[in-house]
Amino acid sequence: MFEPIARFWRTSIKRFGVYDKVVPFETTPSRLVPDHIVKPDYVTNKIVFITKKPEIKDEEQIKGMRSSCTLASNILRKIHPFIQPGVKTDEIDELAHTLSIEAGAYPSPLFYKGFPKSVCTSVNNVAVHGIPDLRPLQNGDIVNVDVTVFFNGYHGDCSKTFLVGDVDDQGLHLVHATEECLKQAIDVCGPNVPFCDIGMRIYRVAKKNKLTVLPAFVGHGIGKYFHGPPDIYHTINRYPGLMKPGMTFTIEPVLSHGNENTVILDDGWTVVTEDGSRTAQVEHTVLVTKDGTEILTK
Template sequence: MPKDSAGHLIPGRVSPRLSVPSGIPRPEYVGKPNPAKNTQGDLYTPDEVALIREAGRIAAQAIELVGRHAVPGVTTDELDRIGHEFLVAHVAYPSTLGYRGYPKSLCSSINEVICHGIPDDTVLEEGDIVNIDITAFKNGYHGDSNQTFVVGEAKQEVVDLVERTREALNRGIKAVAPGRQVNVIGRAIEAYAKRFGYGVVRDFTGHGVGRSFHSGLIIPHYDSAPLYDDVMEPGMVFTIEPMLTLGGIAWDMWDDDWTVTTRDKSLTAQFEHTLVVTERGAEVLTLP
């Protein structure tokens, strides 16, 4: 994703996908056009949660490592290599690699890219922000997380957007409790984001995760009541991953069928955790 004369991102050159050692188990969808449908629901035993936590820890550690390398002059392709090598060194498969044909081991979404940016020869510049989304697959389970990093020094409104998006995720997590409908999560996020006039992206949501990369359970980040009325139960696992913008929430998708940008080219940030519903609230499973 190089930039045009107006400073907006355009598609860059995507290098060949990286290889994964044959001894690392693949998710069932690798080599197929679509994943198998989830038929086992979103509830997990404590032993299964422990395995998701292990995968989530690896993903979180990979994101931290990649984030330390997100500095001016580095390409997103190089960040992909760093994340990929960390995952395979920990005997984990990069869940995005080969998912519905996705060609890379992480998503790198810069500035106006809402989500699903494909690493390429774009060079990070001072003042950019970049979201790094990594999911690790290990022992048959996925752990999914992302963080937005500021590249060098950025304008205060950009720094504020990033930190407030992180806080929006925290607000969503605090809303989790057994017996509540999942739509309370988005209500908490949108109420916070609207205090600052931010756009809250609606069409890309949190999701059930664990045995499947995306189980079919939808976790909206806006006040969607009375829709999305699934009731949270102890043992339920899903992601919360709000995407906030400095402008509108209308979006466009590039011809690669992955990269999603704000239509008005406003900056956007995102943070994500995988969590499990507990008797008292939520436990985050994607901590380093």
């Protein structure tokens, strides 16, 4: 029997809504990956490979990205009906891990720079990189599940913020507005579009909805490497460069009702909002095409 190392409590702040504020709980050991599963370099060689500039992929590489991204989105889709009050985030990790292994894929977060689990689960005031643990989800929670798989040599990455039971109106608004930010950000993408246009569009949608974009978290290039250029900022920025056909990257805005400040907890991973406000995040991996953009994790 695992006992919680800390407790959570119900927060009631007029402008943030009513929900359980989350602090770390006891978790379980990292899950095992069979020897036959091909592992990324950061596991086998302890090397994190990063390209020096945004990669323009050829047709074979794009085919590999489509395969890994389709698997990641399918796993996230299968997790959705599992999200219910009483389910532990560690059980979500177990499901995602099992589905990855059954498909012959490696769960990319596992041991990436020391991360101990196969997915990230970020509940309520946890902005990103929540470590799955033994805290049961509560009615009214919102939880982001971030799934990445390494499949046939390529990483596919996506996430969604799920509603747990009956979520209050402010929570619903936060999630729906974040989804709208992602949709409009993807709509703006295409050949020769500045990368910085993504952040401008997200900022405007967030401001219209009286929400805050957390600027510390960015999207990223992705391929045989987990993270690489370009950096995709989700608020006003001057990041240089233009999108070109064949580029693949993630867009993954994080929004909150409160201010933009966050704190990293003692586990070195879990990032929470300084003011206890809830956050929502959604993510797709996209491909720039000659005509526009293709959502690879749709």
